[in-house]
Amino acid sequence: MLQAIRGMNDVLPEEAALWRSFSATVEAWLERSGYRAIRMPLVENTALFRRAIGEATDIVEKEMYSWRDELNAEELTLRPEGTASCVRAAIEHSLLYDGPKRLWYGGPMYRHERPQKGRYREFYQYGAEAFGFPGPEVDAELIVMCARLWPELGLNARPGGIRLELNTIGSADERARHRADLVSHLRAHEGRLDADAKRRLHTNPLRVLDSKNPAVQEVAAKAPPLMGYLGEASLAHFEGLKKLLAAAGVEFALNPRLVRGLDYYNLTVFEWVSDALGAQGTVCGGGRYDGLFAQLGGKPAPGVGFAMGCERLVALIRESGNAPAAARPDAYVIHQGEGTLECAFAIADALRSAGHAVVLHAGGGSFKSQMKKADASGAWAALIVGEDELRAGEISVKALRRTEDQRRIGRGRVVEEFAATMQRIKA
Ligand code: ATP
Ligand code: MG
Numbered sequence: 308m309l310q311a312i313r314g315m316n317d318v319l320p321e322e323a324a325l326w327r328s329f330s331a332t333v334e335a336w337l338e339r340s341g342y343r344a345i346r347m348p349l350v351e352n353t354a355l356f357r358r359a360i361g362e363a364t365d366i367v368e369k370e371m372y373s374w375r376d377e378l379n380a381e382e383l384t385l386r387p388e389g390t391a392s393c394v395r396a397a398i399e400h401s402l403l404y405d406g407p408k409r410l411w412y413g414g415p416m417y418r419h420e421r422p423q424k425g426r427y428r429e430f431y432q433y434g435a436e437a438f439g440f441p442g443p444e445v446d447a448e449l450i451v452m453c454a455r456l457w458p459e460l461g462l463n464a465r466p467g468g469i470r471l472e473l474n475t476i477g478s479a480d481e482r483a484r485h486r487a488d489l490v491s492h493l494r495a496h497e498g499r500l501d502a503d504a505k506r507r508l509h510t511n512p513l514r515v516l517d518s519k520n521p522a523v524q525e526v527a528a529k530a531p532p533l534m535g536y537l538g539e540a541s542l543a544h545f546e547g548l549k550k551l552l553a554a555a556g557v558e559f560a561l562n563p564r565l566v567r568g569l570d571y572y573n574l575t576v577f578e579w580v581s582d583a584l585g586a587q588g589t590v591c592g593g594g595r596y597d598g599l600f601a602q603l604g605g606k607p608a609p610g611v612g613f614a615m616g617c618e619r620l621v622a623l624i625r626e627s628g629n630a631p632a633a634a635r636p637d638a639y640v641i642h643q644g645e646g647t648l649e650c651a652f653a654i655a656d657a658l659r660s661a662g663h664a665v666v667l668h669a670g671g672g673s674f675k676s677q678m679k680k681a682d683a684s685g686a687w688a689a690l691i692v693g694e695d696e697l698r699a700g701e702i703s704v705k706a707l708r709r710t711e712d713q714r715r716i717g718r719g720r721v722v723e724e725f726a727a728t729m730q731r732i733k734a
Contacts, residue, residue, distance in 0.1 A: 315429040316429070387417055393410060395603060398603060402438070407440050410436050436612035441609045443548035445611055450552060453471075462581075470581075473561055485531065489512050501522070501523055514568070528564075562578075581619075591614070635685040635708075640655050640690045663725065687733060691704075
């Protein structure tokens with residue numbers, strides 16, 4: 308039997324209902340916050356991600372689905388994240404010609420990682436990006452937006468819920484000055500570093516700081532803090548952000564080891580973390596990337612944004628027990644006897660056009676078995692078209708979720724009468 312690709316998930320109908328309500332909440336919240344939708348292709352030139360994300364990162368080193376399209380002689384990659392594409396699109400279409408832009412996107416991302424709970428090879432993200440805003444107010448806006456989203460999704464902010472970790476990694480110059488001292492500290496303790504950390508010592512020493520290996524963490528904890536190398540402007544940006552978070556009542560923990568896995572960040576970096584998901588606890592990560600436009604060949608422009616992992620958030624909502632109840636059809640239409648199918652078909656059609664959710668029974672069967680199916684569908688009411696009803700020019704309506712006598716309504720007035728019935732039954 309052919310099966311789905313490892314690390315790529317089917318979302319079955321029960322689960323899909325939760326996903327749809329999750330998406331509706333998130334998308335409405337993004338629009339309400341002043342962000343406008345943009346869509347980018349799932350496939351881009353490999354060079355885009357290499358240049359944007361950086362060669363010495365997990366994604367570019369080992370996680371990208373890349374191939375050569377022989378027909379066009381192009382090197383292509385399934386997008387592992389959205390920021391690079393979004394910046395590429397903004398440059399390509401001169402989106403910033405008339406001022407800064409706030410954008411959002413959602414969709415699947417692809418990374419060749421080891422599949423496990425909360426870590427998949429195809430996974431969904433919502434991302435928000437603000438282009439052209441240099442000040443800390445937009446960093447704060449994005450973070451506070453998230454703080455307000457969690458309770459809307461039925462998730463606790465704190466305690467025991469989703470907490471905010473915050474750091475600032477300064478400018479490229481400040482990191483370069485820090486790097487020299489960091490490398491000599493790590494060299495002095497090289498014996499306690501693992502293979503990954505030793506390799507990063509040369510390629511991307513800052514990444515050693517967010518190693519998950521306890522021995523490496525111990526060495527990292529005693530490294531000279533990057534904060535000590537920041538100049539006035541970087542510190543002022545961070546102070547500005549903290550002030551706005553405090554004013555909004557958003558708590559955070561300063562995490563000097565938080566550096567994020569991608570090269571393009573500067574100044575603000577943050578993650579929203581839950582302890583209820585095991586090892587894969589980060590549900591949203593983001594930060595500032597003021598150098599990325601220039602790095603991708605565009606006119607320099609500041610940028611800041613976040614991406615949230617939908618599978619992890621949907622799992623949290625499911626585990627919280629706050630998942631919304633499955634939507635019920637309004638009616639399940641039953642038909643039995645000569646000529647009743649045509650009538651049932653027309654009624655279902657008319658009610659759907661009037662905005663009702665209607666399931667028409669298909670596949671025959673006795674009246675009793677159709678009634679059972681109506682009940683199992685979760686519908687509010689069964690509409691019954693039998694030979695009796697057909698002769699009388701009527702339809703029977705049976706409420707399925709409360710005790711009420713079965714009633715007849717005239718076929719010519721079925722749309723009006725059914726609307727009134729629904730109002731009463733759902734009340
Ligand atoms: P992690 O440290 O968990 O690998 P990351 O830093 O690689 O995360 P980002 O690139 O910042 O992740 O992506 C933002 C969010 O997307 C993450 O916080 C997480 O919620 C989600 N995410 C990232 N990779 C995966 C994956 N392979 N499967 C499911 N969700 C993912
Ligand atoms: Mg990762």
